Amino acid sequence: MTDIPAKAAAPSASGGSALLTLMKLRTFIALIVVLVFFSIAAPNFLSAANLILMAKHVALNAFLAMGMTFVIVTGGIDLSVGSIVGLCGMVAGYLVLNGVDLQFGYTVYFNVVEIALITLLVGILIGAVNGLLITRLNVAPFIATLGTLYVARGLALLSSDGRTFPNLVGKPELGTTGFGYLGAGKLLGLPVSIWILVVVALGAAYLARNTPLGRHIFAVGGNERAARISGVRVNMVKMFVYMFSGFCAAIVGLIISSELMASHPATGESFELNAIAAAVLGGTSMSGGRGTIGGTIVGAFVIGILSDGLVMMGVSSFWQMVIKGLVIIVAVVIDQAQRRLQSRVTLMQMAKVS
Amino acid sequence: MSASPGHDVILKLEDISKVYAGTVAVKHANFEVRKGAVNVLVGENGAGKSTLMKIIAGVEQPTAGRVLLDGNEVSFSSSGDAVSRGIGMVFQELNLFGNLSVAENVFATRELTNVFRKIDHKGQESRAAEFLEQLEAGIRPDMLVEDLRIGQQQLVEIAKAVSLDARILIMDEPTSALSAAEVEILFRVIADLKARGVAIVYISHRLEELIRIGDYITVLRDGRITGQEEMRNVDTQWIVRQMIGSDAKDFAKADGHQPGAEVFRAEDICLPRVTGGLAVDHVSLSLRAGEILGIYGLMGAGRSELFDCIMGRHGQASGRIFIDGKQVKERDTTRRIQRGLALIPEDRQREGLVSILSVASNLTLASLSRFVSLFHIRGGAERQAVTQMVRELSIKVADPAQEVSSLSGGNQQKVVIGKALLTGPKVLLMDEPSRGIDVGAKADVFRTMRKLSRDGLGILFATSDLDEVMALSDRIAVMSNGKLTGMFERAEATEAAIVAASALGHGPAHGEQRR
Incomplete structure (x- = not known):
């Protein structure tokens, strides 16, 4: 799980040890363990409805964790993703409700597709700010993204004075209806958000494996x-990973607002920690x-299934935190x-050879 | 061998081996250190001298074998351990804290403190001043180490080791950055220590130095000890024979091809030093296609910095470079590589390889764009190029998907060379291309250099190995103190002239940076 794509294909020269193979597959084993455990311990765990619901939960963290994986692989960290989720949700909500006031009596309303694109752009821009701080101004990634964490959260709260943008149904005459599709829509029986996850994950995995940019990230x-x-071009590579992370966070902001049909400025608090946890659990x-997109997705599923399963078993949320922490440390x-x-x-x- | 009276064996290594990821550095070595004498250790680059000394100093632990101190088996888990038993070491790569003062460096980890554990700065500085006085270095103990010349830093390192009051003092190439006058002072200090019964282990490349101050000599070759004698019984020929062995260094013969037109020219390359002055001082040189130009110089002479400037790694560097007569205006490394420059850096681990990536990924890292259509890496084309390069350079690897860190040093070096060659360079810059690799791999590397020059590549290579620069170069440039101090056609080059040129600007009269 921990090597680069080129190596994963071939048998490791130093492998052969069963223990080593077992250790390499640890995230998969953990996934199977939690699946088996909860299907026995929690009733209804294996029902289709529950699995889909869990997948929707997991998807949110998985998006962030993918962005985080690339960032961590370059040796950085992105603490701002949770705040970007919140801010992007607010941007989308604001655009649906209020449009953009052009100051001389006109207000422009965008349709839902345009709103989604603008929101994604905002996420990418914040990522670019992170990237510029880190590459041009030599701020340590931890500090730079800690700064944008606060700035983005503050902006999200400012946008509504701390209030929620409710009821994002939109008005047919303004063409702003249909925002709920992302969160509630289904395609071939699966939620739209799952399909988006599949597309982004495949894209990211392809990028990591088969493009020069991916190779350069490693x-x-x-x-x-x-x-x-x-x-x-080290700086360009770093710019890209932070922008991609911002892009992923913007998707999450859109999906959450769409699911709730409301935007709350505190959405996404501490999401960055779950994303880091999933990436690390997945072998990043x-x-x-070191790190792979596949590993990170599996890691996100382990964490998501663990917390949903524990909820279904009625374990206290305080214990859930303890257990989650232990799992990460053990990993x-x-x-x-x-x-x-x-x-x-x-x-x-080597000693034997010589 | 018979020992002179009074020279008791104080430390003994028995059957020591040391394995690193990538190389076996020392193989079944036996080594004795005698009291009140200078025990000399010689060997070529990468023979394992430094590793052996690090084992004595507790910096590294042997993979196998025993260390006997005063006849009792000991094992040092850290250098602090060794220091507490009276073993001090002057490291080849300086182990100083640039951000601390000279006195703080001398007393690092054994600070002089008062009863409240407060550091006695005054006391440290006056004690340090005594040691520095001995070395006549003109260094004030309250100066920051990073503000000192590299030679002065080396003297601080020596003062630090002397201040340990050690019974065994290891000096790993202590003179590599010293001027002739400073070397004389050091030798006086060594004689003084010897008289006090200190056992000195002395490592150097400079044979004349060794013969002058050594009492016992041990020769290492490829991690094995090949000779151990009293110095008065040996001469230069003996040492060289033991060092090189029967398999004399294989430099690959020149094939007598004529170099072509000028392929590369550098004009007025300057690089300011952080501490003032110039690390590269108005260097101009030109290189013809198919020519090998060797750049000889001591540590800190500015060879690596010159290469860095040529590759565009320093924004503050000035000067002009030309390829095929056309000026290279691009200032960043990426586009200079595209213009046909490629660097094989001196430090393989830190700058040459991404050690956790596979051999294949490392080989194609600099030339990925060759295998890309739109944005997709064509796996087949990449694999084919890798296979071909592995065969051409005879890189010994079972599967190119293996991590590059699992290879031996020589094969790792070949991977670095292969990476540079895959970019299709016109000019190849090689910084110490034979450092830390075994004899066989060295011969391979030299053969490759010959072949590349025959194919019309211009090669600039930097080395501090005199034999190497004499044997491989079509022309020899000498650098000292950032300046180009000599340029010799191969036919007219003599070792003496090259050494003389490499010492220019190091004399005591040129202490322009002393404060």
Whole structure:
């Protein structure tokens, strides 16, 4: 789960050890364990309706976690995603309700598709601000995105004075109806948000595997200096990952507002932590260079199923937090153990050869 | 060998081996250190000298074997451990804190404190001043280390080691950045330490130095000890024979092809140093197609910095470069690579490779655009290029999908070279291309350089190995203190002239940066 695409295809030279293989598959094993456990422990867990509901929950975190994965692979972090979710929700809500006042008596209303595009653009722009701070002004990613976390949240609250934009049905005469489709619509029996997740995930996985940009993301995270000397445009790569993360957050903001048919400025608080957790659980290394989209999606499912399952079993939400934390810690401990084992196996082989 | 009286063995290494990811650095080495004597250790680059010394100093732990101190087996888990047993070390790569003062560096981790654990800065500075006085370096103890010349920094490192009051003092190339006058002072200090019964382990490349101050000599080759003698019984020929062995260095013969037209020219390259002065000082040179131009210089002479300037890695560098007579106006590395420049950096791990990526990904990292249609990497084309490069450079790898860190040093170096070649360069810059790789791989690298020059590539390579620069270059440039101090046609180059040129600007009269 932790290697780059090129290696995943071929058997590892130092592999062969069953333990090592087991450790590499740990996220999948965890997923199977939680699935089996809850289908026994929680009634109705395996019903189609429940599975779809859970998938919708998971999708929200999975979007953010995908953006986060690319950021972490380059060796950075994006703390601002939760706030971007909130702000983008507010932007969408504002546009549906109020349109844009042009100051001389005219107000422009956009249709839903335009609103969605504008909202996505806002997310990308905030990502670009993060990227500029990090690449041009040399602010540490943690600090830069911590700053935009506050700024974006503040702007979201300012946009409505802290109130909720309610009832985003829109008016037919203004062409602003249909905003609910993203959150409630279905295509071939599956929610639209799931379809969007599938499309974005496939796109991101393709990007990671088969494009120069994807390769460069891994190279920058693995060794930034070497990447620079090899002609990789490191700053452009970093700009991209933060913009992509902002884009993913904007999608989540749209979907949540659409599901609720309302925009609340506090939406998305602490979402960034869940996203980081999913990425790490999926084998993304916080020190950069390692991670896969597939792993992150599985990680998001483990975390999502865990919390939904515990809710269904009636476990207190306080215990849920404890359990979630433990799962993350165990995952990282196993990850480290696997690295050590791997390098020891390699060293032993080298010593034998010489 | 028979030892002189009074030179008891104080430390003994038995059957020591050390394996790193990528290389076996030391193989079954036995080594004795004698009291009140200078124990010299020689060997080529990458022979394992530094590793062996790091094991004695507790910086590295041996993979196998025993260390005996005063006849008792010991194992040092850290350098602090070794220091507490009276073992001090002057490191080749300077281990100083640039952001701290000279005195704070000398007393790092064993600060002089009063009863309330408050650091006694005055006391430290006056004690440090005593040690610096001995070295006649003109360094004030309250200066920041990062403001010192590299040679002065080396003296601070030496003062730090001397101040340990060690029974065993290891010096790993202590003179590499020192001027001739500073070397004399150091030798006086060493004689003084010797008289006090300190065992000194001395590593250097400079044979004349070794013969002058050494009492015992041990020669390492490819991680094995090939000779151990008393210095008075040996001569230069013996040392060289032990170092090079029967398999004399294979530099690959020149094939006598004639270089073509000028392919590259650099004019007036300057790079300011953070601490003032110029790291690269108005360097101009030109290179013809199919020519190998060797740049010789000591540590800190500005060779690597020159390459960095040429590659566009420093925004503040000035000067002009031309490829095929056309000026290269692009200032960033990416577009300079597209114009036909490629660099093989000195530090493979830090700058050459992305160690967690596969061999294949590393090879094609700089040239991905060759395999892309629209935005899709054509896997087939990429694999084909990788396979071809692996075969051409005879990179020993079972499967190119293997992580590059699992390869030996020599094969890793070949991957770095392959990466540069895949960009289709016209000019290849190689910074210490043979550093830290075994003899066989070295020969491969040299052969590759010959072949590339025959194919019309212009090669600039920097080295601090005199043999290497003499044997491989069509022309030899010498750098010292950021300046180009000599340019020799191969026919007229002599070792003496090159060494003399490399010492220019290092003399005591040129201490322009001393404050």
